[in-house]
Amino acid sequence: MLLGGREAHQRSFAKALSWRVLGSVDTFLLSWLFTGSPKAAGAIATTEVITKMFLYYGHERVWSAIKWGVKSEEAADPAAKI
Template sequence: MQEKAYRSAVKTLSWRAVGTLDTMVISFLITGSLAMAASIGSIEVFTKMVLYYLHERAWTRIGIGLHRPTGDDYQI
């Protein structure tokens, strides 16, 4: 099975929403400043989206853990 690029893009967006919220909460707990937490979160949301997307696309080219069905495979 092969993943399409748009699937990686949707996964990127959903994961970044979770990750950025986490970063902002941690930043707020450390700094005590909502403005600083929002600033940190707004910067990292873009950099980590790009990195995740590139990481995800690289993994579509790696065959580790993928099973390619053959004609002898039993399917229900």
């Protein structure tokens, strides 16, 4: 696993993809509003989706390796104490 963590790569990628779809729709609409050009907005949104998807994926993987603020599995599962 890249950088360890409890989350599978596929899950991190699926989260990144769904977030990018929402973010890219937002970027497209804002770009269209500011430029007045749907063609320019499409170019901006297309570039943005590619770069930010990979940035988000890497960000998630790094944070999954940081233990600060994460409860252990035993602490999270009250049944484990029985």
